[in-house]
Amino acid sequence: MQIELCFEDFSAMLQQSELIFDFASDHFAMPQLGGHSDYPAVIVEQVPHPHLFSYAGLACEQSQEEEEDHQQLLRVETCESGEEEIMETLVAADSLLNMDCADTLSMEHYSQTFLPSLGDVITTPVTQVTVSAEGVVGAVDQPHWHSLHTKKPAAQLQSKKRSRKPRHRRAESPTPDITVKKDKYNKGGNTLYLWQFLMELLQDRQVCPRYIKWTNPHAGIFKLVNSKAVARLWGKHKNKPDMNYETMGRALRYYYQRGILNKVEGQRLVYQFTSLPKDMIYITDGDGIKDEEDDDISGNDDVVSDDSDSEISSSDQSVEEEDDHPPQKKMSSVSVRAAASHRARSAPRPTAQRDTVLRPASTSLIQEQHLPIVSAEMLRTLQNLQKVQSLQPAGHASVFKTAQLLGSLCERQAAAEVAVDSEGAAETHEKRSHPGQKTPQLVPLTSSDQ
DNA sequence: GATGGCCTAATTAGGACTTCCGGTGT
DNA sequence: CACACCGGAAGTCCTAATTAGGCCAT
Numbered sequence: 001m002q003i004e005l006c007f008e009d010f011s012a013m014l015q016q017s018e019l020i021f022d023f024a025s026d027h028f029a030m031p032q033l034g035g036h037s038d039y040p041a042v043i044v045e046q047v048p049h050p051h052l053f054s055y056a057g058l059a060c061e062q063s064q065e066e067e068e069d070h071q072q073l074l075r076v077e078t079c080e081s082g083e084e085e086i087m088e089t090l091v092a093a094d095s096l097l098n099m100d101c102a103d104t105l106s107m108e109h110y111s112q113t114f115l116p117s118l119g120d121v122i123t124t125p126v127t128q129v130t131v132s133a134e135g136v137v138g139a140v141d142q143p144h145w146h147s148l149h150t151k152k153p154a155a156q157l158q159s160k161k162r163s164r165k166p167r168h169r170r171a172e173s174p175t176p177d178i179t180v181k182k183d184k185y186n187k188g189g190n191t192l193y194l195w196q197f198l199m200e201l202l203q204d205r206q207v208c209p210r211y212i213k214w215t216n217p218h219a220g221i222f223k224l225v226n227s228k229a230v231a232r233l234w235g236k237h238k239n240k241p242d243m244n245y246e247t248m249g250r251a252l253r254y255y256y257q258r259g260i261l262n263k264v265e266g267q268r269l270v271y272q273f274t275s276l277p278k279d280m281i282y283i284t285d286g287d288g289i290k291d292e293e294d295d296d297i298s299g300n301d302d303v304v305s306d307d308s309d310s311e312i313s314s315s316d317q318s319v320e321e322e323d324d325h326p327p328q329k330k331m332s333s334v335s336v337r338a339a340a341s342h343r344a345r346s347a348p349r350p351t352a353q354r355d356t357v358l359r360p361a362s363t364s365l366i367q368e369q370h371l372p373i374v375s376a377e378m379l380r381t382l383q384n385l386q387k388v389q390s391l392q393p394a395g396h397a398s399v400f401k402t403a404q405l406l407g408s409l410c411e412r413q414a415a416a417e418v419a420v421d422s423e424g425a426a427e428t429h430e431k432r433s434h435p436g437q438k439t440p441q442l443v444p445l446t447s448s449d450q
Numbered sequence: 451g452a453t454g455g456c457c458t459a460a461t462t463a464g465g466a467c468t469t470c471c472g473g474t475g476t
Numbered sequence: 477c478a479c480a481c482c483g484g485a486a487g488t489c490c491t492a493a494t495t496a497g498g499c500c501a502t
């Protein structure tokens with residue numbers, strides 16, 4: 001597979017996009033599960049994502065010209081040579097595992113970042129899967145992990161072609177935060193779930209704690225500080241201009257039945273996630289205050305108006321209301337570097353970045369300077385690698401396999417390094433993979449945590 | 451012409467909301 | 477009175493699996 005990019009506009013894509021994992025599923029088994037060393041091909045692809053665009057659109061209305069200038073320039077072509085594909089895959093996998101410096105993954109790298117197919121040639125159609133931060137949320141409740149890997153009887157496999165088998169059940173929430181898009185060219189797909197959206201907001205300094213905030217982070221309890229604003233954001237994301245809190249609240253109430261959310265009784269606009277990834281990024285009020293003082297990043301005006309009951313106009317209704325005192329969001333070292341990288345690669349443009357997802361220092365699997373290339377979602381997914389292996393994601397085996405693959409690759413690389421240099425290897429691995437970080441844990445939340 | 455493989459469009463069905471509503475509680 | 481909250485019911489949208497039909501090679 002070859003990806004052609006116009007790098008002039010890549011910065012814009014970086015700002016408003018997320019990583020897409022492409023991989024062939026179902027044709028590998030994880031060693032940890034007693035299978036062979038067959039792996040999916042994983043193609044990390046930078047594609048714009050509607051929900052990120054929606055953030056951008058909140059405050060930064062690009063001019064028509066700029067809109068045209070930044071039209072999609074990503075083209076994907078199928079490579080004729082399977083051999084070449086495998087080589088690229090291996091190279092890209094090495095890139096992912098050796099991201100020691102900011103330049104390791106250049107734009108060129110990024111445009112052709114693959115994960116390896118170490119033992120097998122890909123023979124199945126590639127499925128596009130979006131992996132994002134909350135990849136393990138709810139997965140703890142999924143009871144059929146092992147069944148995903150049990151070998152089907154031969155007769156059953158043979159008969160699946162013609163006989164009408166039970167329909168594939170789409171991934172249900174609560175499930176890992178994975179969006180499966182069969183048609184990879186259908187970029188219009190907009191499948192971020194509401195609970196995922198809320199988690200994203202809770203990790204976004206532009207809206208947390210201004211419009212949504214944690215009231216008891218470790219219990220997963222959050223409050224919709226500005227329910228209207230959050231609803232409008234959700235409506236904007238879903239391209240539902242008429243979205244309001246009543247409607248969104250109905251969706252939230254459906255989450256009660258499905259065990260995704262609980263209502264905190266006696267407190268208005270307060271809900272509780274039933275489970276959270278342990279490495280959830282918690283933005284507190286203090287963070288926001290401090291950060292606003294420090295921030296000087298220009299062009300990050302994609303914020304919604306701040307007054308408690310302000311309206312957030314959707315882009316198709318009117319220009320976003322600007323805050324009288326738009327909160328200056330602080331960019332972490334990650335974000336600052338990202339912005340610098342963007343500026344270095346492209347002409348200045350009104351940036352509508354959503355790069356407020358922060359990483360605690362020294363907790364990233366991939367060091368922070370790589371974030372211009374690797375989305376926060378991917379980072380969190382990577383950080384969940386080991387935990388992921390113990391989860392049971394009934395509906396998303398592929399993604400979890402991929403996560404497991406990454407973890408396995410880290411281990412393999414570490415093992416190889418040990419063989420070559422027993423002294424330096426441990427340190428290198430520590431540096432590359434898990435710098436002082438505990439394995440992320442999924443935390444089932446109970447009322448006792450409150 | 452028959453058969454089989456491949457491709458594609460159409461169909462079908464399910465999940466996740468969305469919309470509307472009547473009602474209760476604060 | 478406004479607002480939050482609840483849950484039923486019906487509808488919409490999106491996606492993935494399946495099916496049917498056309499094309500082509502053997």
